[in-house]
Amino acid sequence: MTQYQQVHEGETLVRDGTIKLYGPEGFAGMRRAGRLAAEILDELAGRVQPGVSTETLDRLVREMTLDGGAVPATLGYRGYTHSCCISINHVVCHGIPSAKVLKEGDIVNIDVTPLLDGWHGDTSRMYFAGEPSLKARRLVEITHDCLMLGIAEARPGARLGNIGAAIQRHAESQRYGVVRDFCGHGLGRLFHDAPDVVHAARPGTGPDLRPGMFMTIEPMINLGKPAVKLLSDGWTAVTRDKSLSAQFEHSIGITEDGCEIFTLSPTGQHRPPYG
Numbered sequence: 001m002t003q004y005q006q007v008h009e010g011e012t013l014v015r016d017g018t019i020k021l022y023g024p025e026g027f028a029g030m031r032r033a034g035r036l037a038a039e040i041l042d043e044l045a046g047r048v049q050p051g052v053s054t055e056t057l058d059r060l061v062r063e064m065t066l067d068g069g070a071v072p073a074t075l076g077y078r079g080y081t082h083s084c085c086i087s088i089n090h091v092v093c094h095g096i097p098s099a100k101v102l103k104e105g106d107i108v109n110i111d112v113t114p115l116l117d118g119w120h121g122d123t124s125r126m127y128f129a130g131e132p133s134l135k136a137r138r139l140v141e142i143t144h145d146c147l148m149l150g151i152a153e154a155r156p157g158a159r160l161g162n163i164g165a166a167i168q169r170h171a172e173s174q175r176y177g178v179v180r181d182f183c184g185h186g187l188g189r190l191f192h193d194a195p196d197v198v199h200a201a202r203p204g205t206g207p208d209l210r211p212g213m214f215m216t217i218e219p220m221i222n223l224g225k226p227a228v229k230l231l232s233d234g235w236t237a238v239t240r241d242k243s244l245s246a247q248f249e250h251s252i253g254i255t256e257d258g259c260e261i262f263t264l265s266p267t268g269q270h271r272p273p274y275g
Helices: 024-044 054-067 134-152 161-173
Strands: 004-006 019-021 085-088 091-093 106-112 114-116 123-129 184-186 193-197 214-217 220-222 228-230 237-239 245-247 250-254 259-261
Touching: 019 193, 024 054, 024 106, 024 114, 024 123, 024 250, 024 259, 054 085, 054 106, 091 106, 091 220, 091 245, 106 134, 106 245, 123 134, 123 245, 134 161, 134 214, 134 220, 134 245, 134 250, 193 214
Parallel strands: 004 019
Antiparallel strands: 085 091, 085 106, 091 237, 106 123, 184 193, 184 214, 214 250, 220 245, 228 237, 250 259
């Protein structure tokens, strides 16, 4: 049976399998952290270009996070030594920034999580380095549609499985593969918490959605089959069939009558091409 925990101000939290329910303080904190995360991704829109290295982009993320009064939650997390994840083409998630230079036509996911005043603003967005192929552009468009269709199911009284069902239905209608190996998650004061938010599910299954629940929805959609493999670095996940992969992520909170997206772009830069 799913257990829920009402969070009180100043309470020490642990990842114990309970789904945390936050109050007004939590919503205010997540709005601040989410806005900073979205502003960082907005700023990167003009920086993702052929010839730019991913370590340069990582340095920019670190500088913008610190300038915003936050710290990168990924820096030092389980030994990770960078301020964001940057995943290119067939990399599904957790790509490690390096001296690697972006090439014309690359599609790029950048995932940032500023930790601001104890709150995690977790979001990712796709970018084009130059002009992508038509099939790459279409994959990115459909992946963003999947995210927003999933978010549309996030409301009190619904079940968590409704989110994954909406994502899976749309992606598979385009003959794309929905990654099962990674999922969204609860967050707030904790970086990763209950519940796991899977992106392929049956409607009417999973925990009830209740006001005060915070979570990420972050579908990873492959141009080919869903299968992935983990590289020897222990972080980078790639498609087994080397097909392109795309991902978008928002942090949301369940409200009394729907949900609030904490990480929407304040300048309307929701999916590429930007500007």
